[in-house]
Amino acid sequence: MRDDHIIKMLEASAADRLSEAETAIIESHAARCPECERAYKAARISAALVRARASETVEATPFFKTRVMAALKERQTSPELPALVRMWKAAGSLVSVMAAMVLILIGLTFYTYSPDSQADISELTTGQSIYAPEYILFEEDEAVNDGLQYDEVLATFYEAGDADGQ
């Protein structure tokens, strides 16, 4: 049966650097546990692979120093772009998209402009709602309602209300 203790030991250090005591514990358990035996073998192979890879090191050629100095001179002589140009190169597309969005929003704002919206604005300044009954009765279309007196209208209005209440 898989023993987490064994697995943890295998993960705590490279399998080829386990102490003798640890190796003895692992091997004695692995002898009767196929799952841990497989993990142990894989851990040992992993360790061997890592060592083999680490043993490979590319060494610098005698010309490397010259190459670096040439690259350094090239960078020094190439004209350095101004900060704004560098910034534009890095974020130019993002800024363009943002500018386009702003223009679209401005366009939509003017396209949806209407007298009602103007009235909404004046409502804000006068403090009177254009949707209030009083506004509709007394303010809107004043030319049509000019013949009626305020008290006549109110009397009609409240009479109708009383009739409904009854």
Next chain:
Amino acid sequence: MRPQARKPPGLPFWRLPSGAALAIEIEQASDLELVSLARGGDEQAFEEIVRRHSPRVFQVASRFFRQRAQVEEAAQEAFLRAYTQLSSYEGRGSFEGWLTRLTTNLCLNMVRSAKRRPESTVADLTDDESEWLENRMADASAARHLSSERSLVAADLAEKVLSLMSPDDRLVLTLIDGDEVSVKEVAEMTGWSESKVKTQAFRARRRMREAVEELLKPGRNV
């Protein structure tokens, strides 16, 4: 120190150090002196820095890349960055440590931005690699003692398995388990905390072992 030798106030020209003498002085200068000179635009001093620290920079870059061209490119970029960032080296730790850290982070970023292999299958293994795995399965204890030819096969196979892992996993494995670098040194190289290095090493070993177990499955004909 060399600046005094190069610009001796009041010295007549026949007493100025010759080119050969300057070269010897440069070679004998400490890293801190070289950095100081290179900051002032002294190319010979920087050239000496490159000569002196190339082995270390190549060693670090070799942990990330295997092709000579890639290793050289990474090493060159590391030195060019070092040149532009020399002013940030305050001389508190060793210059080699500073350069190692710069190279490590540069290589990590290069590997992270490179496209990773989507997956590796047994079809990717050569006959030699499959045979190597078979032999190791039969006698895992022989894994430490490999001929140079077998080592190359193992390194090829290692590269395949390691390429499946994250750059961070790969780094801690090759440094700690491959080069036997201490946790503290890896923490200094990467700028990570020691506990992060330990945790990363734990997880990396598990992932590497699981990847190898996958290759060893009976269905893979190994």
